[in-house]
Amino acid sequence: MEQLDTDLNFADWVFFILYGGIFVFTILVMLSYTFLAVFSNLQARIYIQRNKYAKYDLLLKSSVAPPVSVLAPAYNEEATIVENIRSLLSLKYPRFQVVVVNDGSKDSTLQQCIDNYDLEPIPFQPTGSLECKRIRQVYRSKNPAFKKLLVVDKENGGKADALNAGLNVAQSPYVMNIDVDCILERDCLQKLMKPFLEETDTRIIATGGVIRIANNCVVEGGSIKEVRLPKTMIGRFQTLEYLRAFLLGRMAWGYLDGLLLISGALGVFDRELVMKSGGYYAATVGEDMELVVRMRRYAREHGIKYKVEFIPDPLCWTEVPESWKVLHRQRNRWTRGTIETVLLHKKLFLNPSYGKIGLLSFPYWVFFEWFAPVVEFIGIVFLFIYVILGMINIEFFVLLSAMVYLFSITISMYTLFMEDLTFFRYKRNKDFRKLILMAFIEPFVFHPFVMWSAVRGNWDYFFEGKKQWGAMKRVGFQQPANPDAKKS
């Protein structure tokens, strides 16, 4: 009998710790979102006030504009590579080169480039010495109209490896790393380069921009002509999620100068610092975050007064997965990338010698980006167990769930408020209504799915040792209606 009492006490303690711990964690997550919301608002106001009257065209005719190498890794992109290169070559910036790295594509990506851009092989010694798979050949166009284009053909080694090859070949002090299938705003380079020219006493080591979702948008001549919501529910969920991530999260971290992630789809980097800090780490699937963390760490350890700038303008449009399976793989990979980066740089964790990064940004990523889905999952599992065992008051459980649900809706409303306050891209009322609807449904459908993918990511990382990237099937961007086709 006495033994039973002790067991019960122990169970009570486990219950109390789990229940209390999860409750405190939930409150902390909610508080962090609230702070991010406040800081993002401040940052948005500052940015808009600062740049409303900026004349970016000044750079176009300037000899002061620093040269930039645009690095575009391509793997099996035969369907779109020609158009994508054309779009890159038409960027509005006075001094840039486009370096397309064919990462051992199995399709005709390279041949498409050779045929359409009149390429010829040239002897080339890369200037950098970052580790990467063998470069088979470098090509340059015979046509002077494409003199800015350089195509590097190398053995397959993954995106990070291809970017390292691009960094080795690049000849400019700044590099813009992009996903070749993204649609870039023509003036994105001017906007991303401005901070590098503006700072007088701080070294800007990287700038990143906002990524928006291009599914179902009308694309004409390589640029977005009309912004629309994706047709599928999964695409719309991601639209809301991206708005939240960029307008709240990144913007706030930009304000706090604690940005740890510049999306692999678009970012400009100080090449010298990238090279000195060792380039991309090819053994991770989260190479974009890992590089920024390493650059920040390097700068801090070498006493460089530096900054990472975030540009809130929508500068890049990308296609997101519209199948649950592909989305699952993507989120699984993002989680593994986060874990890898966190473990690689665990020295930063709560380390005061790294300043804000060590005490704020890095712990935030550990607790709220890595741990949060796992804690949430464990919490849900145990809540259900306790409900079934009758150890928890159902009414309190319902009330608590309602609070979390309402918080999620409040944050989504705030995100839409920020979007309309700043860039107001979703002008159609029906798109706005759909986004509101998504905010109501998301906590029941999309959020559990994303949480599950993250939990699986943890499982795969620790128990399956998974490292590889998943494939994404692209459906292509929507072209404007062809009036001739209509007539016929």
Add this chain to the structure above:
Amino acid sequence: MNTFSELWNQFAAKDVRFQIVFTFSFGLLVLSAVLFFIVLRLRKRKSKADRKAKALLAEIEPIILALIYEVEEGDKEWNAQLAYLRNELNVSMYDFHSYAKVSDYLIELHQQLEGESAERIEKIYKDLDLPRMTLELLKNGPWHQKVKALSALSEFRIRRYLFEVVQYIDHDKRLVRDEAQFAAIVLGGRRALSSIGELTSPISKWQQLRLMEQCAKLGDPVKPNILDWMGSPNESLTELTLRIAIKMSWFEIILNVPDLIGHKNTEIRRLCVQAVSELGDSQMISNLLHRFEVESKSVQIEIIEAIADLDIEGKHRSFLISQLVFGDFDVSLAAAKALEATAGEGYMVELKATVPEDRHVIIDQVLYGAA
């Protein structure tokens, strides 16, 4: 209300725990509802402001275009139309958005047009009494409106406010002082240059670019005023002076190079080398070579490029060859390019046979034009 009290009785009346969570939930419900209505209002307001501005522009645009292209300046119709416009705007002007829209519209037109049409827009801007409102903004508005006001004053060349503009050229807010410096040069020309020479705040590269373009428009007459800036302890001003001198081919700047070539600021040293190269003073090459070994890589490459530009007789060819053979990759590549530029392709082909094998690819790279 009934439902609320029912919910309260069911959930919150039990204990403190319930009351806290219930209160939070209710607060969040209210907050999300408020945010929803704020977003709705914001969308409505933005759409309404857009519509209103469009309506206002639709009303005044034809009149402004008629004033620019059709009506004779100063005649009866000119005055009548302006009076009508003033009357129309008087009501709307209390609304800042309308003022901003009209001002922005005139600025946009002014940027697109030149000559007599641009002058007419400036006249319309002044006759509509917009400069007075702009000055109000400059004096009493928050910093971002000060920036807007300064931008408008420089666009329409409202010279009578130069004194007010100059007050802001060393302002604490970078964007205000940047815009004021630009406006001061536009409005004051030579008169404003001495004030710029006294700047203590650093000038970013972005701003140097703007000021350089503007100073270049003033031409050679302001050369002594700008070269005076070289005496400033403000390093960014020295950089700006070097940039302007290079752009304007002011050879006098070369006299400063021996003093500046060992400056602690790398950008100033780099610009000195560029000045030597662009202004064609081959006698300075030996000064540059003295510094070569202790220089940073970027300045070393700049020096090699200067030799490529100036060493027509090939006096420094052996130096370039030694850099090609022993220099690190970037320096070696720059030396190969310089040799190709000064000695030609044939020489490079011959040279290839005499340099170590690991340098062949660099020569090939230069010969095939990939560098």
